[in-house]
Amino acid sequence: MPLFNKYHFRGQQEGEQILFVLRRHWFDILQQFFILIVLLLILLGGFVLIPPLFPHVTGGSFNSLFLFLQTLFLLFLWIQGFLIWVDYYLDVWIITSERIVGIDQRGLFVRHVSEMPLARVQDVTNTVRGFFPTILNYGNLHIQSAGEDPLMIFRNVSDPYQIRETIMRLHRAAHEKKKPTA
């Protein structure tokens, strides 16, 4: 897969190829960014509307205080936006030629990594629930195995039907490879 040949994750074995890198659907992060976008619009509205409407607040001694509060608010929005982005960017499911690796990043201090060999996959089911998930074709994927971590969930991934088929195809291929030749 030439698309992911520049990708590398911690614990990747030699000769193990990354076939797919899956993240949550863009609509999921848009929902989280929505409140920030609204706050940013309020801030921009304040920049434009407050000086002509309330000249006594923005003029004289208060001008620098007003500017300080605005830039501090912008700084918090920027940091919060980047925290949301990092959470989205590092929350990832990797399908390699050998296994499925699930990395669940929650904020900056919680990170859960699980893996499941492709040959041990038992069942894959997907759920698309709700108005936007149905229209935009995203949902959850539940992968079951007989291993130590029996259930892996891909949350809000794009095209779960296609991914389910791909995983089952890779599982069959891995299973055939494991079979002893007669």
Next chain:
Amino acid sequence: MTTLFGILYALILIVIIVIGIFIIFHIIRYSLNRTLATILILLFISVTCVLLLLNFSAFSTIPFNHLFS
């Protein structure tokens, strides 16, 4: 009064810088793609530095004694 606000502002700056360091650490350590990680870090550092400088210059011009007299 100026000293009190200065201390409070220093605390805010420290919190922002610590969070920034953690964000950079996570991107460097856990990113799957080095190129994208470099771009993200450069973007984050440059914009954060500009915003911090703007904020600091705005803070340093606030006439606290005049405001609370």
